[in-house]
Amino acid sequence: NAGVTQTPKFQVLKTGQSMTLQCAQDMNHEYMSWYRQDPGMGLRLIHYSVGAGITDQGEVPNGYNVSRSTTEDFPLRLLSAAPSQTSVYFCASSYGLAGAQSSYEQYFGPGTRLTVT
Amino acid sequence: AQTVTQSQPEMSVQEAETVTLSCTYDTSENNYYLFWYKQPPSRQMILVIRQEAYKQQNATENRFSVNFQKAAKSFSLKISDSQLGDTAMYFCAFMKHTGNQFYFGTGTSLTVIP
Numbered sequence: 001n002a003g004v005t006q007t008p009k010f011q012v013l014k015t016g017q018s019m020t021l022q023c024a025q026d027m028n029h030e031y032m033s034w035y036r037q038d039p040g041m042g043l044r045l046i047h048y049s050v051g052a053g054i055t056d057q058g059e060v061p062n063g064y065n066v067s068r069s070t071t072e073d074f075p076l077r078l079l080s081a082a083p084s085q086t087s088v089y090f091c092a093s094s095y096g097l098a099g100a101q102s103s104y105e106q107y108f109g110p111g112t113r114l115t116v117t
Numbered sequence: 118a119q120t121v122t123q124s125q126p127e128m129s130v131q132e133a134e135t136v137t138l139s140c141t142y143d144t145s146e147n148n149y150y151l152f153w154y155k156q157p158p159s160r161q162m163i164l165v166i167r168q169e170a171y172k173q174q175n176a177t178e179n180r181f182s183v184n185f186q187k188a189a190k191s192f193s194l195k196i197s198d199s200q201l202g203d204t205a206m207y208f209c210a211f212m213k214h215t216g217n218q219f220y221f222g223t224g225t226s227l228t229v230i231p
Binding site: 031033035040041042043044045048050058088090092094104105106107108110111 | 121126150152154159160161162164167208212217218219221222223224
């Protein structure tokens with residue numbers, strides 16, 4: 001049981017480049033989400049998914065796309081990287097409302113540090 | 118919208134002493150869940166403790182306990198017998214009972230001094 005995995009751990013992009021941050025979980029969680037963490041701002045929700053084929057926007061969705069074709073995977077795409085997207089990105093998953101009452105907490109991946117120059 | 122406020126950006130405590138981290142939140146919901154997460158220098162987010170709003174009893178996990186004041190919308194974390202490994206950023210988080218989204222505070226950086 002690997003939990004939530006993210007690749008890559010570090011990435012440097014030039015302005016205008018595109019890339020995909022990978023996220024996978026092996027806990028059969030329905031709910032998955034992407035956050036970005038910036039100094040002094042905590043974690044802010046980018047996009048989330050309540051199940052395969054269903055995604056929705058969070059607080060800061062601009063410049064990012066997501067899809068959820070399987071329960072396990074939830075990739076985050078940067079369409080045209082900008083310096084403002086320099087951040088640490090976390091993927092998280094949980095059973096959500098479909099799970100047991102004691103299982104609402106989110107499990108986080110190790111994060112991806114992205115730098116856009 | 119829900120907001121979570123952590124008013125202490127940085128705190129320090131002597132090893133073996135007790136420290137309390139503050140968290141307040143704003144919501145019109147009656148049923149919800151509250152969490153404290155720890156983020157050590159490794160960057161990994163680790164769940165410390167959780168509290169269901171419908172439970173009056175404060176949650177406890179070993180050296181970690183909360184003081185949940187629903188009417189005041191306050192959810193503070195008490196760390197007893199502080200250890201060097203407690204040095205980390207601590208985030209308070211809120212989740213509505215009817216949704217899966219988490220709302221995080223801006224974090225408190227805690228340093229345990231030997």
